[in-house]
Amino acid sequence: MPVKIIANYNVGTNEVKILKGPKGYQYIVNKEYGNNFVNEVRKAAETSIIGQLSGSSLYKTIKSATMLLRRKGLRVLESDVAYALRESLKYRKLQVLIDDPYIEDISVVGTGPIWVRHSIVIKEDPLADYIQTNIIIGSELELLQHISILSERSGRAISKLNPIIDANLPEEDGSHRIHLVLPEITGGKGEIVIRKKKPYRFVSLRELQKEGMIEEPVVSLIKKVIHEKGSLLIVGPPGSGKTTLLRAILYSLVPPSWKVAIIEDTPEIDLPPGSSWVKYVVPLTSSKEVTLDQLTLTKAALRSSVSKFLVVGETRGKEARVLVQAMNMGLGGLTTFHGGSPEEAIRRLTSHPIDLTQEQLGMFKLIITLGFIESGKGIKRSVIDVSMPYLDGNLLKLKRLYQRKTGEITEEKLMEVLTEKPALNL
Ligand SMILES: Nc1ncnc2c1ncn2[C@@H]1O[C@H](COP(=O)(O)OP(=O)(O)O)[C@@H](O)[C@H]1O
Numbered sequence: 464m465p466v467k468i469i470a471n472y473n474v475g476t477n478e479v480k481i482l483k484g485p486k487g488y489q490y491i492v493n494k495e496y497g498n499n500f501v502n503e504v505r506k507a508a509e510t511s512i513i514g515q516l517s518g519s520s521l522y523k524t525i526k527s528a529t530m531l532l533r534r535k536g537l538r539v540l541e542s543d544v545a546y547a548l549r550e551s552l553k554y555r556k557l558q559v560l561i562d563d564p565y566i567e568d569i570s571v572v573g574t575g576p577i578w579v580r581h582s583i584v585i586k587e588d589p590l591a592d593y594i595q596t597n598i599i600i601g602s603e604l605e606l607l608q609h610i611s612i613l614s615e616r617s618g619r620a621i622s623k624l625n626p627i628i629d630a631n632l633p634e635e636d637g638s639h640r641i642h643l644v645l646p647e648i649t650g651g652k653g654e655i656v657i658r659k660k661k662p663y664r665f666v667s668l669r670e671l672q673k674e675g676m677i678e679e680p681v682v683s684l685i686k687k688v689i690h691e692k693g694s695l696l697i698v699g700p701p702g703s704g705k706t707t708l709l710r711a712i713l714y715s716l717v718p719p720s721w722k723v724a725i726i727e728d729t730p731e732i733d734l735p736p737g738s739s740w741v742k743y744v745v746p747l748t749s750s751k752e753v754t755l756d757q758l759t760l761t762k763a764a765l766r767s768s769v770s771k772f773l774v775v776g777e778t779r780g781k782e783a784r785v786l787v788q789a790m791n792m793g794l795g796g797l798t799t800f801h802g803g804s805p806e807e808a809i810r811r812l813t814s815h816p817i818d819l820t821q822e823q824l825g826m827f828k829l830i831i832t833l834g835f836i837e838s839g840k841g842i843k844r845s846v847i848d849v850s851m852p853y854l855d856g857n858l859l860k861l862k863r864l865y866q867r868k869t870g871e872i873t874e875e876k877l878m879e880v881l882t883e884k885p886a887l888n889l
Protein backbone atom coordinates (compact mmCIF):
# COMPACT_ATOMS: atom_id res chain seq x y z
CA MET A 464 0.00 0.00 0.00
CA PRO A 465 1.54 3.33 -1.00
CA VAL A 466 1.71 6.14 1.51
CA LYS A 467 -1.13 8.59 1.02
CA ILE A 468 -1.42 12.13 2.40
CA ILE A 469 -4.88 12.45 3.87
CA ALA A 470 -4.47 15.96 5.29
CA ASN A 471 -2.00 18.78 4.96
CA TYR A 472 -2.25 22.08 6.83
CA ASN A 473 -0.32 24.62 8.87
CA VAL A 474 -0.27 25.14 12.59
CA GLY A 475 1.48 28.44 13.21
CA THR A 476 4.79 28.14 11.38
CA ASN A 477 4.64 24.35 11.35
CA GLU A 478 3.48 22.31 8.41
CA VAL A 479 1.51 19.21 9.36
CA LYS A 480 0.83 16.16 7.20
CA ILE A 481 -1.33 13.19 8.09
CA LEU A 482 -0.08 10.11 6.28
CA LYS A 483 -1.75 6.78 5.78
CA GLY A 484 0.55 3.91 4.90
CA PRO A 485 1.24 0.24 5.60
CA LYS A 486 1.97 1.02 9.25
CA GLY A 487 -1.30 2.89 9.71
CA TYR A 488 -1.74 6.60 10.18
CA GLN A 489 1.04 9.00 11.09
CA TYR A 490 1.15 12.60 12.19
CA ILE A 491 4.13 14.37 10.68
CA VAL A 492 5.32 17.84 11.60
CA ASN A 493 7.53 19.04 8.81
CA LYS A 494 11.07 18.59 10.09
CA GLU A 495 12.67 21.37 8.08
CA TYR A 496 10.22 23.94 9.22
CA GLY A 497 9.02 22.26 12.39
CA ASN A 498 11.13 20.70 15.07
CA ASN A 499 14.49 21.60 13.59
CA PHE A 500 13.46 25.15 12.99
CA VAL A 501 12.35 25.42 16.58
CA ASN A 502 15.64 23.95 17.74
CA GLU A 503 17.56 26.39 15.59
CA VAL A 504 15.63 29.28 17.03
CA ARG A 505 16.11 28.00 20.53
CA LYS A 506 19.84 27.73 19.98
CA ALA A 507 19.95 31.15 18.38
CA ALA A 508 17.94 32.57 21.25
CA GLU A 509 20.15 30.94 23.85
CA THR A 510 23.30 32.30 22.28
CA SER A 511 21.82 35.74 21.97
CA ILE A 512 20.19 36.08 25.35
CA ILE A 513 21.82 39.09 26.90
CA GLY A 514 19.35 40.04 29.55
CA GLN A 515 16.30 38.42 31.06
CA LEU A 516 13.51 37.29 28.75
CA SER A 517 11.08 40.01 29.58
CA GLY A 518 9.81 43.25 28.11
CA SER A 519 12.16 44.87 25.67
CA SER A 520 14.87 42.26 26.16
CA LEU A 521 12.49 39.62 24.79
CA TYR A 522 12.12 41.72 21.68
CA LYS A 523 15.92 42.10 21.50
CA THR A 524 16.24 38.32 21.71
CA ILE A 525 13.77 37.84 18.88
CA LYS A 526 15.60 40.43 16.77
CA SER A 527 19.03 38.96 17.30
CA ALA A 528 17.79 35.39 16.90
CA THR A 529 16.24 36.39 13.58
CA MET A 530 19.50 37.95 12.47
CA LEU A 531 21.49 34.88 13.50
CA LEU A 532 19.14 32.60 11.58
CA ARG A 533 19.27 34.80 8.49
CA ARG A 534 23.04 34.72 8.58
CA LYS A 535 22.76 30.92 8.54
CA GLY A 536 20.77 31.25 5.33
CA LEU A 537 17.29 30.62 6.74
CA ARG A 538 14.66 32.95 5.36
CA VAL A 539 12.66 33.83 8.46
CA LEU A 540 10.50 36.66 9.64
CA GLU A 541 10.61 38.03 13.17
CA SER A 542 7.05 36.82 13.62
CA ASP A 543 8.14 33.24 12.82
CA VAL A 544 10.88 33.52 15.39
CA ALA A 545 8.54 34.97 17.96
CA TYR A 546 6.17 32.06 17.44
CA ALA A 547 8.91 29.46 17.58
CA LEU A 548 10.42 31.07 20.62
CA ARG A 549 7.10 31.12 22.42
CA GLU A 550 6.76 27.50 21.45
CA SER A 551 10.17 26.63 22.75
CA LEU A 552 9.55 28.50 25.97
CA LYS A 553 6.06 27.34 26.83
CA TYR A 554 4.99 23.76 26.18
CA ARG A 555 8.03 22.89 24.07
CA LYS A 556 7.41 19.77 21.99
CA LEU A 557 3.76 19.61 22.99
CA GLN A 558 3.04 23.14 21.79
CA VAL A 559 2.24 22.37 18.17
CA LEU A 560 -0.03 19.52 19.29
CA ILE A 561 -1.82 21.75 21.78
CA ASP A 562 -2.24 24.41 19.07
CA ASP A 563 -3.49 21.97 16.42
CA PRO A 564 -7.29 22.30 16.43
CA TYR A 565 -7.74 18.82 14.90
CA ILE A 566 -6.05 17.07 17.81
CA GLU A 567 -8.41 15.85 20.52
CA ASP A 568 -6.06 14.05 22.91
CA ILE A 569 -2.31 13.83 23.40
CA SER A 570 -0.55 10.93 25.09
CA VAL A 571 3.04 10.47 26.19
CA VAL A 572 4.10 7.28 27.93
CA GLY A 573 7.75 7.23 28.84
CA THR A 574 10.19 8.19 26.12
CA GLY A 575 9.63 7.72 22.41
CA PRO A 576 7.07 9.17 20.01
CA ILE A 577 4.14 11.23 21.23
CA TRP A 578 0.71 9.80 20.32
CA VAL A 579 -2.40 11.79 19.40
CA ARG A 580 -6.07 11.28 18.64
CA HIS A 581 -6.81 13.25 15.49
CA SER A 582 -10.34 14.20 14.48
CA ILE A 583 -9.76 13.85 10.72
CA VAL A 584 -8.40 10.34 11.23
CA ILE A 585 -11.20 9.33 13.61
CA LYS A 586 -13.75 10.58 11.08
CA GLU A 587 -12.17 8.50 8.34
CA ASP A 588 -11.68 5.41 10.47
CA PRO A 589 -13.69 5.38 13.70
CA LEU A 590 -11.63 2.45 14.96
CA ALA A 591 -8.35 4.34 14.67
CA ASP A 592 -7.54 5.56 18.13
CA TYR A 593 -4.17 7.07 18.92
CA ILE A 594 -1.76 7.59 16.03
CA GLN A 595 2.00 8.12 16.19
CA THR A 596 3.63 11.48 15.64
CA ASN A 597 7.18 12.17 14.57
CA ILE A 598 7.69 14.26 17.69
CA ILE A 599 9.93 12.27 19.99
CA ILE A 600 10.54 12.60 23.70
CA GLY A 601 14.20 11.67 23.66
CA SER A 602 15.08 11.10 27.29
CA GLU A 603 13.62 10.77 30.76
CA LEU A 604 14.99 14.21 31.57
CA GLU A 605 13.05 15.67 28.68
CA LEU A 606 9.89 13.88 29.82
CA LEU A 607 10.33 15.27 33.32
CA GLN A 608 10.81 18.76 31.91
CA HIS A 609 7.50 18.52 30.07
CA ILE A 610 5.72 17.12 33.14
CA SER A 611 7.09 19.92 35.22
CA ILE A 612 6.05 22.64 32.74
CA LEU A 613 2.51 21.28 32.63
CA SER A 614 2.30 20.92 36.40
CA GLU A 615 3.55 24.44 36.90
CA ARG A 616 1.17 25.96 34.35
CA SER A 617 -1.78 24.14 35.91
CA GLY A 618 -0.89 25.42 39.37
CA ARG A 619 -0.81 21.93 40.86
CA ALA A 620 2.56 20.82 42.13
CA ILE A 621 3.70 17.33 41.24
CA SER A 622 6.23 15.72 43.58
CA LYS A 623 7.36 12.41 45.01
CA LEU A 624 4.71 12.81 47.70
CA ASN A 625 2.09 13.75 45.14
CA PRO A 626 3.17 11.82 42.05
CA ILE A 627 -0.14 11.77 40.13
CA ILE A 628 -2.10 14.87 39.37
CA ASP A 629 -5.26 15.66 37.44
CA ALA A 630 -5.65 19.32 36.70
CA ASN A 631 -6.46 21.86 34.03
CA LEU A 632 -4.28 24.20 32.08
CA PRO A 633 -5.13 27.87 32.60
CA GLU A 634 -7.97 29.38 30.63
CA GLU A 635 -5.64 31.38 28.35
CA ASP A 636 -4.01 28.11 27.28
CA GLY A 637 -7.37 26.49 26.54
CA SER A 638 -8.37 24.93 29.92
CA HIS A 639 -7.33 21.52 28.64
CA ARG A 640 -7.51 18.67 31.12
CA ILE A 641 -4.16 17.13 32.04
CA HIS A 642 -3.16 13.91 33.76
CA LEU A 643 0.45 13.58 34.89
CA VAL A 644 2.27 10.66 36.45
CA LEU A 645 5.86 10.75 37.66
CA PRO A 646 8.08 7.91 36.36
CA GLU A 647 8.53 5.91 39.59
CA ILE A 648 4.82 5.16 39.79
CA THR A 649 4.28 3.46 36.45
CA GLY A 650 7.23 1.12 36.75
CA GLY A 651 9.80 3.50 35.36
CA LYS A 652 7.59 5.26 32.80
CA GLY A 653 6.17 8.67 33.34
CA GLU A 654 2.95 9.69 31.70
CA ILE A 655 1.33 12.79 30.22
CA VAL A 656 -2.23 12.83 28.94
CA ILE A 657 -3.84 16.01 27.64
CA ARG A 658 -7.55 15.91 26.88
CA LYS A 659 -8.24 18.94 24.83
CA LYS A 660 -11.23 21.09 25.42
CA LYS A 661 -12.98 22.38 22.33
CA PRO A 662 -12.75 26.12 22.00
CA TYR A 663 -15.50 28.29 23.38
CA ARG A 664 -18.48 28.81 21.16
CA PHE A 665 -21.51 30.81 22.11
CA VAL A 666 -24.76 28.91 21.58
CA SER A 667 -27.79 31.03 22.34
CA LEU A 668 -31.25 30.02 23.50
CA ARG A 669 -32.52 31.35 20.16
CA GLU A 670 -30.32 28.86 18.34
CA LEU A 671 -31.56 26.02 20.50
CA GLN A 672 -35.10 27.19 19.81
CA LYS A 673 -34.50 27.34 16.04
CA GLU A 674 -33.03 23.90 16.24
CA GLY A 675 -36.21 22.62 17.87
CA MET A 676 -34.73 21.77 21.26
CA ILE A 677 -36.84 24.25 23.14
CA GLU A 678 -40.20 25.87 22.33
CA GLU A 679 -41.25 29.48 22.76
CA PRO A 680 -43.45 29.05 25.88
CA VAL A 681 -40.54 27.40 27.69
CA VAL A 682 -38.13 30.18 26.67
CA SER A 683 -40.56 32.75 28.10
CA LEU A 684 -40.94 30.84 31.36
CA ILE A 685 -37.18 30.55 31.80
CA LYS A 686 -36.70 34.23 30.97
CA LYS A 687 -39.17 35.25 33.64
CA VAL A 688 -37.54 33.08 36.31
CA ILE A 689 -34.01 34.28 35.48
CA HIS A 690 -35.04 37.93 35.59
CA GLU A 691 -36.52 37.35 39.02
CA LYS A 692 -33.30 35.66 40.18
CA GLY A 693 -35.16 32.38 40.57
CA SER A 694 -33.65 28.90 40.74
CA LEU A 695 -33.72 26.24 38.02
CA LEU A 696 -33.08 22.53 38.12
CA ILE A 697 -32.30 21.00 34.73
CA VAL A 698 -32.92 17.25 34.61
CA GLY A 699 -32.26 14.67 31.91
CA PRO A 700 -30.41 11.50 30.94
CA PRO A 701 -26.70 11.71 30.04
CA GLY A 702 -26.09 13.42 26.72
CA SER A 703 -29.56 14.95 26.53
CA GLY A 704 -28.19 18.51 26.44
CA LYS A 705 -28.46 19.65 30.08
CA THR A 706 -25.13 21.44 30.11
CA THR A 707 -25.82 22.89 26.66
CA LEU A 708 -29.11 24.35 27.87
CA LEU A 709 -27.56 25.68 31.08
CA ARG A 710 -24.85 27.42 29.08
CA ALA A 711 -27.38 28.93 26.67
CA ILE A 712 -29.45 30.24 29.59
CA LEU A 713 -26.39 31.81 31.20
CA TYR A 714 -25.07 33.33 27.99
CA SER A 715 -28.41 34.52 26.61
CA LEU A 716 -30.35 35.66 29.64
CA VAL A 717 -27.93 36.64 32.37
CA PRO A 718 -26.28 40.01 31.69
CA PRO A 719 -22.47 39.88 32.01
CA SER A 720 -22.70 42.66 34.60
CA TRP A 721 -24.67 40.48 37.04
CA LYS A 722 -22.33 38.79 39.43
CA VAL A 723 -22.42 35.02 38.98
CA ALA A 724 -20.26 32.26 40.46
CA ILE A 725 -19.83 28.95 38.69
CA ILE A 726 -18.60 25.85 40.52
CA GLU A 727 -17.62 22.92 38.37
CA ASP A 728 -15.95 19.58 38.64
CA THR A 729 -15.01 19.35 34.96
CA PRO A 730 -14.81 22.75 33.30
CA GLU A 731 -17.58 22.88 30.71
CA ILE A 732 -18.91 26.39 31.15
CA ASP A 733 -16.63 29.18 29.99
CA LEU A 734 -16.93 32.65 31.39
CA PRO A 735 -18.32 35.01 28.76
CA PRO A 736 -15.63 37.45 27.65
CA GLY A 737 -15.77 40.66 29.62
CA SER A 738 -18.08 39.34 32.32
CA SER A 739 -17.64 39.92 36.03
CA TRP A 740 -18.37 36.28 36.79
CA VAL A 741 -16.10 34.03 38.77
CA LYS A 742 -15.41 30.36 38.31
CA TYR A 743 -14.04 27.68 40.61
CA VAL A 744 -13.02 24.27 39.37
CA VAL A 745 -13.00 21.78 42.24
CA PRO A 746 -13.33 18.04 42.49
CA LEU A 747 -16.88 17.44 43.71
CA THR A 748 -17.67 14.32 45.65
CA SER A 749 -20.36 11.91 44.62
CA SER A 750 -21.05 10.07 47.83
CA LYS A 751 -18.70 11.33 50.50
CA GLU A 752 -19.38 14.19 52.86
CA VAL A 753 -19.34 17.72 51.58
CA THR A 754 -15.69 18.62 51.61
CA LEU A 755 -14.24 21.60 53.32
CA ASP A 756 -13.21 22.80 49.88
CA GLN A 757 -16.76 23.11 48.74
CA LEU A 758 -17.96 24.91 51.83
CA THR A 759 -15.01 27.24 51.69
CA LEU A 760 -15.81 27.83 48.07
CA THR A 761 -19.42 28.76 48.64
CA LYS A 762 -18.30 31.18 51.28
CA ALA A 763 -15.67 32.55 48.94
CA ALA A 764 -18.26 32.84 46.20
CA LEU A 765 -20.67 34.65 48.46
CA ARG A 766 -17.97 36.88 49.86
CA SER A 767 -16.74 37.82 46.40
CA SER A 768 -19.95 39.82 46.26
CA VAL A 769 -21.82 37.37 44.08
CA SER A 770 -25.25 38.86 44.16
CA LYS A 771 -27.26 37.00 41.56
CA PHE A 772 -26.60 33.34 40.80
CA LEU A 773 -24.60 30.40 42.00
CA VAL A 774 -24.19 27.77 39.30
CA VAL A 775 -23.17 24.21 40.11
CA GLY A 776 -22.35 22.70 36.71
CA GLU A 777 -23.55 19.25 37.65
CA THR A 778 -25.00 18.00 40.91
CA ARG A 779 -24.20 14.41 41.70
CA GLY A 780 -24.05 14.16 45.46
CA LYS A 781 -23.77 16.15 48.60
CA GLU A 782 -22.63 19.26 46.77
CA ALA A 783 -26.36 19.90 46.33
CA ARG A 784 -26.07 21.36 49.84
CA VAL A 785 -23.73 24.04 48.58
CA LEU A 786 -26.39 25.17 46.17
CA VAL A 787 -29.14 25.04 48.77
CA GLN A 788 -27.01 27.08 51.13
CA ALA A 789 -26.62 29.75 48.48
CA MET A 790 -30.34 29.69 47.72
CA ASN A 791 -31.06 30.17 51.41
CA MET A 792 -28.91 33.26 51.27
CA GLY A 793 -31.01 34.75 48.51
CA LEU A 794 -29.06 33.78 45.42
CA GLY A 795 -30.61 32.07 42.44
CA GLY A 796 -29.31 28.52 42.09
CA LEU A 797 -28.80 26.85 38.72
CA THR A 798 -27.75 23.25 38.27
CA THR A 799 -28.15 20.07 36.22
CA PHE A 800 -29.00 16.63 37.56
CA HIS A 801 -29.16 13.20 36.00
CA GLY A 802 -32.68 11.73 35.82
CA GLY A 803 -35.48 10.78 33.48
CA SER A 804 -38.33 12.84 34.94
CA PRO A 805 -38.93 15.53 37.56
CA GLU A 806 -40.42 12.88 39.86
CA GLU A 807 -37.32 10.72 39.60
CA ALA A 808 -35.05 13.70 40.20
CA ILE A 809 -37.00 14.64 43.33
CA ARG A 810 -36.93 11.07 44.58
CA ARG A 811 -33.18 10.80 44.17
CA LEU A 812 -32.40 14.27 45.50
CA THR A 813 -34.40 13.59 48.67
CA SER A 814 -32.95 10.17 49.36
CA HIS A 815 -29.58 9.02 50.62
CA PRO A 816 -26.83 10.14 50.08
CA ILE A 817 -28.02 13.55 48.89
CA ASP A 818 -30.81 13.91 51.47
CA LEU A 819 -32.25 17.28 50.54
CA THR A 820 -35.57 18.05 52.19
CA GLN A 821 -38.81 18.54 50.27
CA GLU A 822 -38.82 22.10 51.53
CA GLN A 823 -35.38 22.71 50.08
CA LEU A 824 -36.47 21.36 46.70
CA GLY A 825 -39.48 23.67 46.87
CA MET A 826 -37.04 26.55 46.48
CA PHE A 827 -36.55 25.71 42.79
CA LYS A 828 -38.93 27.75 40.64
CA LEU A 829 -38.87 25.30 37.76
CA ILE A 830 -37.70 21.78 37.02
CA ILE A 831 -36.90 21.53 33.32
CA THR A 832 -36.60 17.99 31.99
CA LEU A 833 -34.77 17.15 28.79
CA GLY A 834 -35.12 13.98 26.82
CA PHE A 835 -35.09 12.53 23.34
CA ILE A 836 -38.07 12.93 21.03
CA GLU A 837 -39.07 11.42 17.70
CA SER A 838 -39.19 14.38 15.33
CA GLY A 839 -40.17 12.72 12.06
CA LYS A 840 -36.62 13.12 10.76
CA GLY A 841 -35.17 10.97 13.52
CA ILE A 842 -34.49 11.48 17.18
CA LYS A 843 -33.46 14.78 18.66
CA ARG A 844 -32.84 16.36 22.05
CA SER A 845 -35.66 18.41 23.48
CA VAL A 846 -37.22 19.89 26.59
CA ILE A 847 -40.00 17.40 27.31
CA ASP A 848 -41.37 18.68 30.60
CA VAL A 849 -41.44 21.84 32.66
CA SER A 850 -42.87 21.53 36.15
CA MET A 851 -43.17 23.87 39.09
CA PRO A 852 -42.50 22.33 42.48
CA TYR A 853 -44.60 23.67 45.35
CA LEU A 854 -45.30 22.75 48.94
CA ASP A 855 -48.74 21.54 49.95
CA GLY A 856 -48.41 21.60 53.73
CA ASN A 857 -44.99 20.02 53.98
CA LEU A 858 -45.50 17.73 51.01
CA LEU A 859 -43.75 18.57 47.77
CA LYS A 860 -46.00 18.53 44.72
CA LEU A 861 -45.47 19.27 41.05
CA LYS A 862 -47.53 21.49 38.83
CA ARG A 863 -47.04 20.61 35.15
CA LEU A 864 -46.61 23.73 33.05
CA TYR A 865 -45.48 22.20 29.78
CA GLN A 866 -45.15 18.79 28.20
CA ARG A 867 -43.93 17.53 24.84
CA LYS A 868 -44.68 14.12 23.38
CA THR A 869 -41.59 11.99 23.00
CA GLY A 870 -42.89 9.45 20.43
CA GLU A 871 -41.57 5.95 19.98
CA ILE A 872 -37.82 5.73 20.57
CA THR A 873 -35.85 2.58 20.02
CA GLU A 874 -32.57 1.87 21.75
CA GLU A 875 -30.88 1.60 18.37
CA LYS A 876 -31.98 5.04 17.21
CA LEU A 877 -30.99 6.53 20.54
CA MET A 878 -27.46 5.13 20.19
CA GLU A 879 -27.24 6.76 16.77
CA VAL A 880 -27.95 10.18 18.23
CA LEU A 881 -25.60 9.70 21.16
CA THR A 882 -22.66 8.63 19.03
CA GLU A 883 -23.04 11.15 16.22
CA LYS A 884 -20.60 13.98 15.94
CA PRO A 885 -21.83 16.98 17.93
CA ALA A 886 -23.95 19.11 15.64
CA LEU A 887 -23.19 22.16 17.72
CA ASN A 888 -19.50 22.51 18.08
CA LEU A 889 -19.35 22.97 21.84
N1 LIG B 1 -29.79 20.83 20.58
C1 LIG B 1 -28.73 20.06 20.27
N2 LIG B 1 -28.52 19.67 19.00
C2 LIG B 1 -27.48 18.90 18.66
N3 LIG B 1 -26.55 18.48 19.53
C3 LIG B 1 -26.70 18.85 20.82
C4 LIG B 1 -27.79 19.66 21.25
N4 LIG B 1 -27.67 19.84 22.57
C5 LIG B 1 -26.58 19.18 22.95
N5 LIG B 1 -25.97 18.58 21.89
C6 LIG B 1 -24.76 17.76 21.94
O1 LIG B 1 -25.00 16.63 22.75
C7 LIG B 1 -23.86 16.31 23.53
C8 LIG B 1 -24.23 16.24 25.00
O2 LIG B 1 -24.66 17.52 25.43
P1 LIG B 1 -24.52 17.98 26.96
O3 LIG B 1 -25.16 19.32 27.05
O4 LIG B 1 -23.13 17.85 27.42
O5 LIG B 1 -25.42 16.88 27.66
P2 LIG B 1 -25.60 16.51 29.22
O6 LIG B 1 -25.09 17.66 30.01
O7 LIG B 1 -27.07 16.29 29.37
O8 LIG B 1 -24.85 15.24 29.43
C9 LIG B 1 -22.84 17.37 23.23
O9 LIG B 1 -21.94 16.84 22.29
C10 LIG B 1 -23.63 18.49 22.62
O10 LIG B 1 -22.87 19.21 21.69
Ligand SMILES: [Mg+2]
Binds near residue numbers: 705707
Ligand atom coordinates in the same frame (compact mmCIF):
# COMPACT_ATOMS: atom_id res chain seq x y z
MG1 LIG C 1 -23.59 17.74 31.51
